[in-house]
Structures are given as C-alpha cells and as structure tokens.
Amino acid sequence: MKIFYHCYAGAHSSVVASALHCGRLPLERVPDLDEIMAVPYFDQTTSALIGTPYLMGYDEYKNEVYFIGMRRSSELVKRAIYSFLNLCQIPQEQARFIDALHVINFSTKIGGGLSRRLGCIRPGRWLSAWGVQRCYPDIVELVNKVKIDLREA
Amino acid sequence: MIVVYHCWGGSHSSVTAASIHLGLLPTDHIPSKEEFLELGFYDRQWNVDHGKIFELGIDEYGNQICFMGREFSGEIIERAIKGIGLIYGIAPQEIKFVDAMPCVNLVMMLGGSVSRALHLIAIGRPVVIKGTQQCYSKIVQLVAGVKGEFAGMTGT
Numbered sequence: 603m604k605i606f607y608h609c610y611a612g613a614h615s616s617v618v619a620s621a622l623h624c625g626r627l628p629l630e631r632v633p634d635l636d637e638i639m640a641v642p643y644f645d646q647t648t649s650a651l652i653g654t655p656y657l658m659g660y661d662e663y664k665n666e667v668y669f670i671g672m673r674r675s676s677e678l679v680k681r682a683i684y685s686f687l688n689l690c691q692i693p694q695e696q697a698r699f700i701d702a703l704h705v706i707n708f709s710t711k712i713g714g715g716l717s718r719r720l721g722c723i724r725p726g727r728w729l730s731a732w733g734v735q736r737c738y739p740d741i742v743e744l745v746n747k748v749k750i751d752l753r754e755a
Numbered sequence: 756m757i758v759v760y761h762c763w764g765g766s767h768s769s770v771t772a773a774s775i776h777l778g779l780l781p782t783d784h785i786p787s788k789e790e791f792l793e794l795g796f797y798d799r800q801w802n803v804d805h806g807k808i809f810e811l812g813i814d815e816y817g818n819q820i821c822f823m824g825r826e827f828s829g830e831i832i833e834r835a836i837k838g839i840g841l842i843y844g845i846a847p848q849e850i851k852f853v854d855a856m857p858c859v860n861l862v863m864m865l866g867g868s869v870s871r872a873l874h875l876i877a878i879g880r881p882v883v884i885k886g887t888q889q890c891y892s893k894i895v896q897l898v899a900g901v902k903g904e905f906a907g908m909t910g911t
Binding site for chain 2: 604651652653654655657666668670671672673675676677679680681682683685686687689690692697
C-alpha cells in the first residue's frame with residue numbers, strides 16, 4: 603500500500619502528517635520548533651514542484667508514505683491519478699490519499715505564504731512551525747485514524 | 756507510451772486532437788458538423804469528469820491515445836501523474852502530455868462555455884463546432900508534430 607498525504611503546497615501539513623506517520627515526529631507530545639523545522643522537506647517545496655509526490659519513509663506495516671501538494675485541485679488531481687492507475691491496470695486500492703489541508707491553521711498558512719511565496723524564509727518558517735505546534739493534536743488525530751483504518755483493512 | 760491530449764474541459768480541442776491522431780477525423784479536409792458529432796466524446800464531458808484520463812484508442816505505433824480535461828491544473832496533474840508513474844515503475848518518458856489549448860480560439864471558448872458550463876447545448880454546440888472548424892488546421896499541425904516525434908523515434 604502507498605499512502606499519500608496531500609495539502610496545498612506539499613510543504614507543511616502533508617509533510618508533518620507523513621513524518622508523524624513514519625515515526626519521524628512523536629505521537630505522544632508536541633515537538634519543539636527545532637524538531638519541526640528539522641523534518642525533511644518541511645517548508646521546502648517550491649511552486650515548480652507542487653504536484654510531485656515525495657517519499658517520506660515507511661511505516662510499521664511497511665507501507666510507503668508520501669506527501670504531495672495539489673493546490674486547491676485535489677479532487678481533479680486524484681481523479682487524474684486514479685484514472686491513470688486504471689489505464690495502467692494498477693489496482694486503485696494500492697493507493698490511499700489523505701487530505702491533510704483541513705488540519706492546518708491560519709498561522710501556518712500565513713507562515714507558509716511568507717516563506718514560500720514572498721521569500722521571507724526565516725520568519726515564515728518559524729511562524730509556520732509555531733502554527734504546526736498549535737494544531738499538532740489535530741494532525742496526530744488524523745494520522746491515528748489513518749493507522750486504525752490500515753490496521754482494520 | 757501513453758499520450759494525453761489535454762485542454763480545459765476535455766470536450767473539444769483535446770478530443771479533436773486525439774481523434775485526428777487516431778485517424779477518426781481527417782487531415783485532408785475540415786470535417787463537417789456531423790463528423791464531429793459522430794465522435795461520441797465531442798462536446799460531451801461535464802465538470803464531474805474533469806481530471807479523468809479517457810483512452811480513445813491505440814495508434815499505429817502502439818501508443819495509448821487519451822484525452823483529459825484539466826481546468827487550470829495541467830502542470831500539477833502532469834507532475835503528479837509522472838511522479839505516480841515513477842513510483843509504480845513507469846518511466847516519465849513513457850507518458851506524454853500534449854496541451855491542445857494553444858490551438859483554441861475565442862469562438863470555441865465561447866461556444867464550449869455556453870454548451871458545457873451553461874448547459875445550453877442547442878446554442879453552444881453549433882458555435883463550438885464552428886470554432887473547431889476555424890482552428891482545425893492548427894490542431895492538425897499539433898498532432899502532426901506529435902506523430903512526427905514518434906516517426907523519428909521508430910525511424911519510419
């Protein structure tokens with residue numbers, strides 16, 4: 603099974619959720635800012651790379667865990683991917699897409715915009731990591747739900 | 756190889772290009788209204804199908820010829836499909852995206868919007884067909900360029 607966490611740019615919520623899923627961030631406590639900013643690819647994706655899926659790692663069930671940015675076109679992009687898999691005779695059940703955009707808060711969006719759009723990387727990255735800390739329990743809940751689904755599947 | 760002709764709604768220019776590619780539409784004359792309507796996919800797709808890649812047939816080089824409506828997300832979809840393909844062992848060079856939108860004229864856009872977005876098919880369809888007939892030679896050229904690449908690859 604391949605798991606794809608997706609968000610707007612593939613730089614914040616999907617990166618954090620996929621890192622949590624792979625055990626690169628703790629489930630039982632809120633990480634400090636340095637831990638969040640040290641996550642591979644956190645606040646790194648440029649506009650030209652939005653849409654490309656990146657492998658974050660593997661979970662305890664040996665599933666491959668990816669993150670991907672889909673802007674606000676996630677339904678369109680997912681339809682394209684599923685129809686492509688169908689065209690290539692790859693079973694659709696092998697790919698699971700999880701929307702991580704809805705768990706993100708305003709601070710992370712503003713921080714992400716500052717860093718990714720306006721190029722103010724230091725303050726933007728700090729603000730987006732601070733925002734991730736504020737909504738961290740929601741991201742943990744999302745990942746836990748996904749893991750329960752995977753266990754039951 | 757998988758060849759995906761794409762445009763905004765996957766109803767007109769991409770369907771026309773894919774049909775020309777497969778020989779379902781002529782290259783020596785501009786098709787009549789009836790020839791477009793006989794295609795089955797022309798001016799048919801609704802918003803709920805945008806993003807889906809439809810296979811129209813296999814060309815003489817063994818390529819799967821497809822069309823797709825991608826709204827404003829052509830680049831993201833292309834990167835996503837090539838990335839997903841790579842994950843499943845399909846090389847990016849095996850997937851070719853061809854944007855048919857540069858061939859589209861204002862008449863096509865107007866007629867297409869009236870037919871597809873406003874659901875006024877009786878008014879929009881004749882207009883979009885007229886527009887497609889006007890820019891038909893451009894679409895033929897686009898397809899000829901794509902097929903020329905394949906002919907170069909196979910040395911035919």
